[in-house]
Amino acid sequence: MxxxxxxxxxxxxxxxxxxxxxxxxxxxxxxxxxxxxxxxxxxxxxxxxxxxxxxxxxxxxxxxxxxxxxxxxxxxxxxxxxxxxxxxxxxxxxxxxxxxxxxxxxxxxxxxxxxxxxxxxxxxxxxxxxxxxxxxxxxxxxxxxxxxxxxxxxxxxxxxxxxxxxxxxxxxxxxxxxxxxxxxxxxxxxxxxxPDKVAETSRDRNYRRLGGIDGIVFPKTVRLATDGADGGALIKAVEENGFAYPFLVREPGSQTGRTFSMITAPHHLTAYVKGGQAKELYVIQYVESLLLGSFFRKMRFFCVDGQLYPVVCHIDTTWNVHGENRAKIMTQNEWMMEDEKSFLADGRNYIGHDQYECLKGLYKPVGLDYFGIDFDIMDDGRILIFELNPAMRHHFGHARKFPYLTPYLQNVTGAFNRMIDRKIA
The missing domain is CATH 1.25.40.10 (Tetratricopeptide repeat domain)
Structure with a gap:
């Protein structure tokens, strides 16, 4: 995840x-x-x-x-x-x-x-x-x-x-x-x-509308009320919704690791709720996807005007793959950076033609002109989607330590401006 x-x-x-x-x-x-x-x-x-x-x-x-x-x-x-x-x-x-x-x-x-x-x-x-x-x-x-x-x-x-x-x-x-x-x-x-299409990109709505597409695994995601609920009631609600341990929890509206946790036992959930102030909670089924048996990988495409642009293939040693770990892990492993370069140079070939076309095909049901997709390819070839929304940040911060990212990030910028020109023509 x-x-x-x-x-x-x-x-x-x-x-x-x-x-x-x-x-x-x-x-x-x-x-x-x-x-x-x-x-x-x-x-x-x-x-x-x-x-x-x-x-x-x-x-x-x-x-x-x-x-x-x-x-x-x-x-x-x-x-x-x-x-x-x-x-x-x-x-x-x-x-x-x-x-x-x-x-x-x-x-x-x-x-x-x-x-x-x-x-x-x-x-x-x-x-x-x-x-x-x-x-x-x-x-x-x-x-x-x-x-x-x-x-x-x-x-x-x-x-x-x-x-x-x-x-x-x-x-x-x-x-x-x-x-x-x-x-x-x-x-x-x-x-x-x-805005009506953006409103459909909450985590639980994405699960309901995209989880049934052939070739895609979108982990079960349910929003549960926590305000006034004790630990026992929340644990019961999680179990009634069919979740198995481990699962992930995070507060709605949170995009960072601050509220993102893995729950491996009932008492962990009770402790998590006591330590937070949110009135609701996302519960997300954890689906493990390992690279070479022990690494975790997140790839990202930006979809701009219906076309996919590769920008990230981050390989990490922890399930919670996020940008802060890039400098700690990837700079120490040349093979990880070479793997990312392969993805950036030819995303279609790297993930597979069918998988690429499946992701590209999300443009129509999602209905947005600009959004990001975070995902991995599982061992059986299915696409495991972690995130899909327009909230993903397009920036050049990581390019300072990974300069090979720059032209691919520039591709996103160029595509966005061409989209503006096309729409106002």
Whole structure:
């Protein structure tokens, strides 16, 4: 089983008013001088109360410090005043994109980049297109959906296409519903990722609609209520749903290993529930698939406009295959990197023609223009799918230590921009 990369977004290139971000306030945040940065934001808001970026920066600082209620209030105030930010194109734009993100339950916080500098990031619920859209060609109107505000906003600038960046229905279902209604009112508008189709990509819905396809193994996935349930009642519910030990559990909306655990005995489940605060829980049947008898493997295709693009063949020594282990394990094993290169160079040949066509065929039932598939090929040739959704992060971070990844990641970027051009033609 796998754990996909955390869905976070660096807000500086995507949302930043360049003049505001590059001034002393942005520099203060980068250096970790948060008191000074917060004071600068407050000063800006005295004269520019509609400065959405100042609200975002201040909210991120408060959230990072654990002041969650204050952070939510500040962000909400900024979005109520002005729910969108226009990111100017570096050159004469060939198109104007309305990029939509949901923040009903997602929050801005701070994280460090590869140089150790602090950056604003939007955590949860949305995919980042920082490395997908060509900022030399497109002007972007970044709209933050909260409390159905997109349905009452009458001053959205003109646009040529909508990119729906809302990616996780467990986190931002209300935002998806609001965007779907907005689209119904607007009529025929060029669009990437219809919100109704994104809403179908929760883990349990994917199991129900894709688990019966020939050649695919999609582990049984059920969502169970944990709020108010004691350990005994939850164990009974798991057993009544036909799960066998070991199985996996995680909180809805979680994309990292923080809440992802393997349960090997009833008392493990009781302890897990006591240590969490979620009102619901995903229970996922563990299906073991070993490479060479002792290794675990996760492959990833991005599907862009109906075509598959290989980007990852991660081999690991633990069942929870995730990006943090790449540098620890794969750099020490040349054969693992050579195996990944083979997958990247010819994904069809590596996994098999029939398996490749089966995965490519998911484009129609899934119905999304852009999404990722994490999977493995089992010994009997069946495809074991771990994840399938648009929440997977497209970035070049791993290419710093694995430079051979770069051209294949660039292929995804190129395909995404060609898709934009095709849709607006």
């Amino acid at each position: 796998t754990d996909q990369d955390k869905t976070t977004t660096d807000a500086s290139p995507a949302y930043g008013d360049a003049e505001f971000y590059n001034n002393s306030t942005g520099a203060l945040i980068g250096k970790g001088e948060f008191d000074e940065a917060a004071a600068a934001c407050l000063k800006v808001l005295e004269t520019e109360p509609d400065n959405t970026m100042a609200h975002i920066f201040l909210s991120a600082i408060r959230f990072y410090r654990g002041e969650t209620e204050a952070a939510a209030s500040i962000l909400g105030e900024g979005v109520r005043r002005k729910p969108f930010i226009v990111k100017k194109c570096r050159k004469e734009p060939t198109a104007r994109i309305l990029r939509v993100r949901g923040i009903d339950n997602s929050r801005y916080t701070l994280g460090r980049n590869s140089k150790g500098q602090y950056k604003i990031k939007l955590s949860g619920g949305n995919f980042s297109d920082t490395h997908l859209t060509d900022m030399d060609r497109y002007e972007t109107i970044n709209f933050l959906v909260q409390d159905n505000n997109i349905l009452s906003c009458d001053d959205i600038p003109e646009f040529d296409i909508i990119i729906n960046s809302i990616a996780d229905p467990d986190v931002e279902l209300n935002s998806l519903t609001a965007l779907a209604e907005f689209l119904r009112r607007k009529g025929n508008v060029p669009l990437i990722n219809h």
